[in-house]
Amino acid sequence: MGSRPETWAEVAVPVPLRTLLTYLVPPEIEPCPRPGVRVLVTVGARRVTGIVVSLGPARDQRPDRLRPLLRVLDREPVVPDELLSFVLRSAEYYFHPPGEALRAALPPGMATSERGGKIRSPRSEPGEVTCARRRDPMPGDPLGSLGRARARLALLERIPPGREVPVEDLRAFNPRVGPLVRALVEGGWIELVRRREKLDPLIGTAPDRTPPPELTSDQERAFTAILAALGSKTYQGFLLHGVTGSGKTEVYLRVIDAATVAGRGALVMVPEIALTPQLVARFRGRLGDRVAVVHSGLSRAQRVREWSRIKAGDALVVVGARSAVFAPVRDLGVVVVDEEHDPSFKQNEGFRYHGRDLAMLRARRAGAVVVLGSATPSLESTFNTTRGRLCLLELPDRVTPRPLPEVELVDLKRHRSGPLAQTMITTPLTEALGTALVTGGQSILFLNRRGYAPVAICGACGEPIRCLDCSVAMTYHRRSRQLECHYCPRQQSLPLTCPSCQAPSLHLMGAGTEKVEEVLPALLGPGARVGRLDSDVAPGRLSEGVLDKVRSGEINVLVGTQLVTKGHDIPGVTLVGVLLADASLDFPDFRAAERTFQLLTQVAGRAGRGEHEGRVLIQTFIPEHPVVRFAAAHDYRAFYRFEMRARREAVYPPLAHLAAIGMSGPVETKVKDEAARIADAARRHPEARIGEVRVTGPAPAPIARVRGRFRYRIMLKAINRSPLRRVLGAMAGLVDKIREPLRAFIDVDPVHML
Numbered sequence: 145m146g147s148r149p150e151t152w153a154e155v156a157v158p159v160p161l162r163t164l165l166t167y168l169v170p171p172e173i174e175p176c177p178r179p180g181v182r183v184l185v186t187v188g189a190r191r192v193t194g195i196v197v198s199l200g201p202a203r204d205q206r207p208d209r210l211r212p213l214l215r216v217l218d219r220e221p222v223v224p225d226e227l228l229s230f231v232l233r234s235a236e237y238y239f240h241p242p243g244e245a246l247r248a249a250l251p252p253g254m255a256t257s258e259r260g261g262k263i264r265s266p267r268s269e270p271g272e273v274t275c276a277r278r279r280d281p282m283p284g285d286p287l288g289s290l291g292r293a294r295a296r297l298a299l300l301e302r303i304p305p306g307r308e309v310p311v312e313d314l315r316a317f318n319p320r321v322g323p324l325v326r327a328l329v330e331g332g333w334i335e336l337v338r339r340r341e342k343l344d345p346l347i348g349t350a351p352d353r354t355p356p357p358e359l360t361s362d363q364e365r366a367f368t369a370i371l372a373a374l375g376s377k378t379y380q381g382f383l384l385h386g387v388t389g390s391g392k393t394e395v396y397l398r399v400i401d402a403a404t405v406a407g408r409g410a411l412v413m414v415p416e417i418a419l420t421p422q423l424v425a426r427f428r429g430r431l432g433d434r435v436a437v438v439h440s441g442l443s444r445a446q447r448v449r450e451w452s453r454i455k456a457g458d459a460l461v462v463v464g465a466r467s468a469v470f471a472p473v474r475d476l477g478v479v480v481v482d483e484e485h486d487p488s489f490k491q492n493e494g495f496r497y498h499g500r501d502l503a504m505l506r507a508r509r510a511g512a513v514v515v516l517g518s519a520t521p522s523l524e525s526t527f528n529t530t531r532g533r534l535c536l537l538e539l540p541d542r543v544t545p546r547p548l549p550e551v552e553l554v555d556l557k558r559h560r561s562g563p564l565a566q567t568m569i570t571t572p573l574t575e576a577l578g579t580a581l582v583t584g585g586q587s588i589l590f591l592n593r594r595g596y597a598p599v600a601i602c603g604a605c606g607e608p609i610r611c612l613d614c615s616v617a618m619t620y621h622r623r624s625r626q627l628e629c630h631y632c633p634r635q636q637s638l639p640l641t642c643p644s645c646q647a648p649s650l651h652l653m654g655a656g657t658e659k660v661e662e663v664l665p666a667l668l669g670p671g672a673r674v675g676r677l678d679s680d681v682a683p684g685r686l687s688e689g690v691l692d693k694v695r696s697g698e699i700n701v702l703v704g705t706q707l708v709t710k711g712h713d714i715p716g717v718t719l720v721g722v723l724l725a726d727a728s729l730d731f732p733d734f735r736a737a738e739r740t741f742q743l744l745t746q747v748a749g750r751a752g753r754g755e756h757e758g759r760v761l762i763q764t765f766i767p768e769h770p771v772v773r774f775a776a777a778h779d780y781r782a783f784y785r786f787e788m789r790a791r792r793e794a795v796y797p798p799l800a801h802l803a804a805i806g807m808s809g810p811v812e813t814k815v816k817d818e819a820a821r822i823a824d825a826a827r828r829h830p831e832a833r834i835g836e837v838r839v840t841g842p843a844p845a846p847i848a849r850v851r852g853r854f855r856y857r858i859m860l861k862a863i864n865r866s867p868l869r870r871v872l873g874a875m876a877g878l879v880d881k882i883r884e885p886l887r888a889f890i891d892v893d894p895v896h897m898l
Contacts, residue, residue: 151169151199151200151201152166152167152168152169152199152200152201152210153166153167153168153169153177153183153196153197153198153199153213154166154196154197154198154199155167155183155185155194155195155196155197155213155243156194156195156197156232156242156243156245156246157185157187157192157194157243158192158193158194158243158244158246158247159187159192159241159243159244160241160244160880161241161243161880162239162240162241162242162876162880163242164197164242165185165187165194166210167183167185167210167211167212167213168210168211168212168213169199169212169213170212170213173212173213173215173216174216175216175218175219176216177196177199177213177216178196178199178221179196179197179198179199179221179225179228180195180196180221180222180223180224180225180228181195181196181216181217181218181219181220181221181222182194182195182196182216182217182218182222182254183195183196183213183214183215183216183217184213184214184215184216184217185211185213185214186211186214191214193217194243195222195223195228195243195246197228197232197242222250222254222455223246223249223250223472224455224472224474226476226509226510227249227470227472228246229509230470230505230506230509231245231246231249231470232245232246233505233509234497234502234505235495237505237892238495238496238497238890238892239872239873239876239890239892240495240496240497240890244494244495245495248467248470248491248494248495249467249470250451250470251444251447251448251450251451252444252447254448254451273310273311273336273337274308274309274310274311274336274337275303275308275309275310275311275314275325275328275334275335275336275337276303276307276308276309276334276335276337277300277303277304277305277333277334278332278333278334278335279332279333294624294625294626294635294637295318295324295624295626295635296324296327296328296331296333297624298318298621298623298624298626299314299318299321299324299325299328300328300333300334301623301624302314302681303334304689307689308337311325311336318633320633354426354429354430356394356397356398356401356430357394357543359391359394359395359398360391360539360541360543362386362390362538362539362540362541363391363394363395363539363543365537366382366384366395366537366538366539367395367398367399369382369535369537370382370395370399370478370513370515370537371398371399371402373513374399374402374403374406374408374477374478374513377477377511378511379507379508379510379511379512379513379514380513380514380535381504381507381513381514381515381516381528381533381534381535382513382514382515382516382534382535382536382537383484383516383517383518383521383525383526383528383529383534383535383536383537384515384516384517384518384537384539385517385518385519385521385526385536385537385538385539385780386517386518386519386538386539386540387519387539387540387541387542387548387749387778388519388542388548388745388746388748388749388750388753389542389543389544389548389713389749389752389753390519390539390540390541390542390543391539391542391543392482392517392539393423393426393482394543395515395517395539396412396480396482396515396517397426397427397430397431399478399480399513399515400412400427400431400461400478400480401430401431403477403478404431404434404460404461406477407460407475408460408475408476408477408478408512409460409461409462409473409474409475409476409477410460410461410462410473410476410477410478410479410480411461411462411468411469411471411473411476411478411479411480411503411506412427412461412462412463412464412468412479412480412482413464413465413466413468413469413479413480413481413482413489413499413500413503414463414464414465414482414483414711415465415482415483415486415488415489415710416465416488416707416710423463423482423711424437424463427461427463431461433459434459434460434461435459435461435462435463436450436453436454436459436461436462436463436471437450437462437463437464438450438451438454438462438463438464438465438467438468438471439464439465439467439468440465440467451471451472454471454472454473454474455472455474457474460473460474465488465499466488466489466490466491466497466499467499468499469497469499469502469503469506476506476507476510476512477510477512477513478507478512478513478514478515479503479504479506479507479512479513479514479515480514480515480517481499481500481503481514481515481516481517482517482518482711483517483518483710483711484500484516484517484518484521484522484525485518485520485521485522485525485742487739487895487896490893490894490895490896492895492896496889496890496891496892496894498893498895500516500522500525501893504516516534519745519746519749519780520741520742520745520746520780521780522738523738523784523787523788523791523797523798524797524798526784527788527798527799528798542753544753544754546752546753546754546755546756546757546758547752547757548748548749548752548758548778549720549748549749549751549752549757549758549759549760550757550758550759550760551748551760551761551762551775551776551777551778552572552759552760552761552762552776553762553764553767553772553773553776554570554572554573554761554762554763554764554767555764555765555767556570556724556763556764556765557765559571559572559763562574562667563667564663564666564667566663566667567655568591568655568659568660568663568723569589569660569663569664569667569721569723570763572761573721573723573761573763574667574668576719576721576759576761577667577668577672577701577719577721578668579719580718580719580759581668581669581671581672581700581701583718583756585700585716585717585718585719585756586694586697586699586700586701586702586714586716586717586718586719587700587701587702587717587718587719587720587721588702588703588704588708588717588719588720588721588747588750588751589660589664589701589702589703589704589720589721589722589723590703590704590705590706590708590709590720590721590722590723590743590747591655591656591657591660591703591704591705591722591723591724591727592705592706592724592727592728592743593619593654593655593656593657593705593724593727594619594630594656594657594658594678594679594680594705595619595620595621595628595630595656595657595658595680596619596620596621596622596623596652596655596656596658596659596662597619597620597652597653597654597655597656597659598617598619598653598654598655598656599617599618599619599652599653599654600617600618600620600627600638600650600651600652600653601617601650601651601653602642602644602645602647602649602650602651603647603649603650603651604642604645604647604649605642605644605645605647607642607643607644607645609627609638609639609642609643609650611629611631611632611634612634613629613632613634613849613850613851613852614629614631614632614634614847614849614850614851615847615848615849615850616629616630616631616847618634618636619656620638620652621658621680622658622659622662623658623680625637625638626638631847631850631851632850632851632852638650655723657676657678657680657703657704657705658676658680660703660723661674661675661676661703664701664703668701671700672700672701673698673699673700673701674699674701674702674703675690675693675694675698675699675701675702675703676690676702676703676704677690677691677702677703677704677705677707677708678704678705678707679705679707687707690702691712691714694714694716694717695714695716697716700716706743708747708750709743709746709747709750710746711746712750713753714750714753714754715753715754715755716754717750717751717752717753717754717758718751718752718754718756718757718758718759719751719758719759719760719761720747720748720750720751720758720759720760720761721760721761721762721763722744722747722748722760722761722762722763722764723763724763724764725740725744725762725763725764725772725775726764726765726766726769726772728740728743729766729769729771731897731898732846732897732898733846733897733898734791734794734796734897735895735897737771737787737790738787740771740772740775741771741774741775741780741783741787744762744771744772744775744776745775745778745780748760748762748775748778760776762775762776770783770786771783771786774786795861795863796861797893799863800861800862800863801861801862801863801864801865801868801893802859802860802861802893802894803859803860803868803872803890803891803892803893803894804857804858804859804860804890804891804894805819805822805823805826805857805858805860805875805879805888805889805890805891806845806855806856806857806858806888806889806890806891807819807822807842807855807856807857807858807882807886807887807888808850808853808854808855808856808886808887808888809853809854809885809886809887810852810853810854810885811854811885812854814886815854815855815856815886816842816854816856818882818886818888819841819842819856819857819858820842821878822842822858822875822878822879822888823839823841823842823858825874825875825878826839826858826860826871826874826875827839829870829871829874829875831862831867831868831870831871832871836862836863836864836867837860837861837862837867837868837871838860838861838862839858839859839860839871840858840859840860840861841856841857841858841859842856842857842858843856843857844856844857845857845898846897846898847898853887860872872890872892875890876890
């Protein structure tokens with residue numbers, strides 16, 4: 145075999161560089177590299193796995209200055225051409241290093257740094273490790289031989305008797321789960337079970353194939369419009385605005401079925417895959433084994449296997465959370481983003497992309513149809529329908545004969561306390577809960593505060609107990625008997641005296657879901673079978689176990705955080721109670737009103753989806769607030785007009801474009817000074833000097849310190865996107881020069897403002 149002439153390869157490497165690196169391709173290297181294959185290269189003194197982006201002569205490069213490729217790891221590309229160009233374009237838009245963007249897009253283990261000269265193969269993945277209880281604490285002595293190790297007890301209580309819990313799910317409760325698990329194993333409390341081929345419950349045996357129901361006239365009109373666009377094989381975007389229970393999922397199914405019949409692929413994105421098992425079951429019941437599931441709850445080996453199925457064309461339909469937008473779907477024909485308004489579609493660390501926006505970009509590049517669905521669309525999406533960027537389709541009525549639930553506002557200024565002298569659940573809501581129990585209905589109570597008491601405060605000096613590493617008060621959790629920070633892993637016992645003034649007068653103030661769960665049985669009597677759904681008791685996939693108990697009737701009163709507002713379809717729920725509607729209105733975020741309206745409307749929509757009418761009670765101190773009134777009336781259009789006036793006056797999205805430059809570090813003065821230097825440079829940019837881009841800050845973030853790092857933020861705002869991008873492009877070079885212990889990032893189209 146004759147040797148090939150020397151060529152050059154541009155490679156994306158997983159390091160914080162915004163450029164591709166060029167390497168020499170030695171004539172003797174085998175197999176011949178192609179775009180999309182993994183290669184082993186050197187970066188400085190390290191060997192890393194990169195992705196070939198292009199081949200050929202490189203401009204301004206001398207062969208004697210190029211490092212050679214060390215090895216080609218694949219005979220066939222692991223990243224198809226369409227997906228490769230899409231990820232690179234996404235990285236460019238979000239000002240993120242292309243190699244790190246590709247690493248985020250690929251399953252873990254497929255683009256891993258080289259260590260010790262050996263590449264870890266996905267096939268060596270040991271599988272899933274689960275924990276199972278061997279014995280329980282003795283009644284009356286809950287700590288038993290655990291002594292004072294309350295963190296171990298708290299972890300043990302996350303492992304229900306008779307069930308196995310994946311270790312990775314426990315990590316969401318406590319990032320330092322490894323030493324705790326080892327201690328519990330050594331003490332004989334739990335055992336570890338290693339399951340090499342444990343299937344995710346959403347990938348298991350498909351349910352029986354179900355025939356499609358008859359469409360309503362509104363569903364038929366929506367389906368026909370999307371189907372016509374699908375047949376044209378050109379990009380078109382739709383906003384499917386349907387009230388809760390209007391049958392949006394059935395429209396998705398019909399369109400996707402039509403796409404797969406034509407041999408085209410489909411991508412369905414949902415906010416949290418672990419909370420939407422019914423959606424996956426419906427898709428698999430209709431489409432069978434053509435459906436693949438992609439989400440972070442899978443093991444590495446499972447994610448690689450699903451990726452391979454999708455890439456090979458064995459799965460035409462992909463259902464997953466935001467990272468599913470990078471799935472290698474063949475001949476993509478339709479992209480669905482369900483609950484498109486949900487802020488969890490925005491990645492808040494690392495590669496800070498927005499899954500919904502990238503779904504639209506990918507559909508456009510693939511000549512596919514994109515359908516954004518929601519009962520409470522984001523203002524950006526509704527605004528896009530007024531500008532012709534999306535076509536509005538409406539489903540104004542529920543598919544069942546039952547109307548939207550009746551909503552009552554309970555004024556907390558008048559009902560200051562309820563039965564048993566508690567202040568969380570008013571008398572009207574208590575009576576409604578009792579009626580639901582008597583009539584055999586189920587209830588959902590929504591309070592977006594987890595834990596037992598949100599704050600422990602000193603009655604003498606008024607100071608709360610704050611986290612030593614974060615600018616937040618610590619929350620008391622009765623189950624673990626600990627004060628916990630909800631922004632870092634710090635935990636501590638409740639002190640006997642105030643840390644500030646040493647007075648013995650600490651009081652637990654307020655209420656979280658844990659306290660509500662404790663109060664309900666005494667309030668409602670023995671007929672109440674109470675359950676809780678929040679990230680303390682149900683991190684990750686464990687939430688499905690709680691929801692199963694609700695669907696089976698084992699739980700008839702469910703209290704939870706915003707996890708209960710997601711798209712659950714539980715026919716037995718006849719009552720929804722919102723314990724404090726005002727909590728999210730006070731957030732220092734220009735989207736606070738929008739998110740409050742969405743939360744209230746979405747949780748109200750959980751009621752009355754079965755045979756019996758629903759009822760909703762919203763407890764609020766400000767029943768006259770327009771946002772609360774619009775949510776109570778299920779009036780999205782009135783809310784949109786109201787909120788758009790506020791956005792227009794303040795010049796906020798969707799009438800402007802935003803970007804943030806964040807800076808953090810352990811020493812506040814250094815963070816502030818470095819952020820001020822970048823802000824001054826941004827203000828000196830020509831686009832800012834002529835007023836095309838407005839630069840504000842630096843200012844401390846609303847939560848000024850997290851995990852021991854002070855946080856400052858610079859905000860950039862512009863009516864037009866192009867000048868904003870020119871300023872960001874100039875600032876990117878300054879951001880890249882920031883070195884540890886300082887860290888900096890660019891966030892384009894920020895969503896999380898805290």
